[in-house]
Amino acid sequence: MKLKTTLEQWLTLIEVEQAGSIQGAAQALNKSHTTLIYALRKLEQQLGMELIRVEQRRSVLTDQARSLLRRAVPMVEQARTLEAVSRQMAQGVESEITLTVDHLCSRQWLMEPLSRFFEAFRGTSVQIRETSLSATERAVTQRQADVAIITLPIENHLSDPFAVVTMVPVVAHSHPLAQQSSVTVEELISHTQIVVRDLGQGDPSEHQDVGWLRSQLRVTVDNFDHAWDAVRAGIGFCRMPAHRLPQGKPSEVVPLTLEGGGSYQVPLNLCLPKGEQTGVAARALYAMLLEQAQQPSFEGKYF
Structure with missing residues (x-):
């Protein structure tokens, strides 16, 4: 017609x-x-x-x-x-790119750079995939991502510092450990630990374990959303990223004070898994994420 x-x-x-x-x-x-x-x-x-x-x-x-x-x-x-x-x-701009994000990263840290990205690249879609441990490493080594937010730098791949995540041990207000001013390792062992599993899809023998895992009983979940629900239900204790804990108001969970060290910090880094073969749009998103990380007001400030 x-x-x-x-x-x-x-x-x-x-x-x-x-x-x-x-x-x-x-x-x-x-x-x-x-x-x-x-x-x-x-x-x-x-x-x-x-x-x-x-x-x-x-x-x-x-x-x-x-x-x-x-x-x-x-x-x-x-x-x-x-x-x-x-x-x-x-100009050779990609129609779609993949951003893999380690599960320790706050989702909010992605929103502002993504908003600016879509203003500049109206024809490029973005696939966001959550990874952890071996899956985070595999996304880089097997070039499954165009841009990756990883933890430790990966061999033969350059990276830039992005953020730092503080891991805090927490339990529900109703949990027995919540009533104690400090908790020993021996006391932790007798309580259920909530653990987030390695999201890697390869051989289970290649999956990675990180941190203290000596509890006699564990509940293993896929992500920190499930872990948070389990903690709030009083099932056990879990080390959670501090950015997931409610700020400035009473919470259903309380942090534990562990003798010998409770909290620890995990660095997050930005990486271009495809190196020199990285496309125009992926490089732009990388730059926008890096620019945000360098802002003085950035919550996950690296330095």
Whole structure:
């Protein structure tokens, strides 16, 4: 089916509405007043309805025109997006990239850089995948990611510091350990420990264990969301990232004071697993994440 109207005609109508007059729209579009009037009259003929009427010597849109504009504006925006995506594709920009994020990383640390990324790369989708332990390493060594947030640097792969996560042992208010001013290792052993498993999909013998794991009983879960629910239910104790704990208000859980050292810190780093083969969009996202990490107000400040 052949279209009667063009995007240029709808853009003209949109500009008239935004400028409040044909003269203002003519200046915005760098066209003559006469040219715009001709374009609008032709559009009226093609649609078979009045779009512009004169009120107190001003040209205003009719109710029908405004109703059509609600559909025309998204259409024009989609056309602009299409052109922007085409330019990016011509420059070799990826249509999709993968960001792998170690499970210790706060999700909130990704939001602002991602928001800026999508403003600049409207044609690139981002796959975000959570990893842990061996899965974090495999995402880099097997080039499963374009950008990776990892813990320790990985052999033969360069990285930049991103954030530091403090791991805090916590229990529910109702847990027996919550009533003690300090807890010994011997006392921990007799209580259930909640552990987040290695998300690697390879040989189980290659999965990694990290930290203190001497409790006689364990509940092993897939992620810290499940761990948090288990802690709140009073099932056992768990070392949780400090950024997951409620700030500045009473919580359902309390931190434990362990004799001999309870909390510890884990560094997070940024890495480009594909090295020199990394695409334009992936490098841009990497730069935006790094820029945020260097802001004085960044919650996970590395230094």
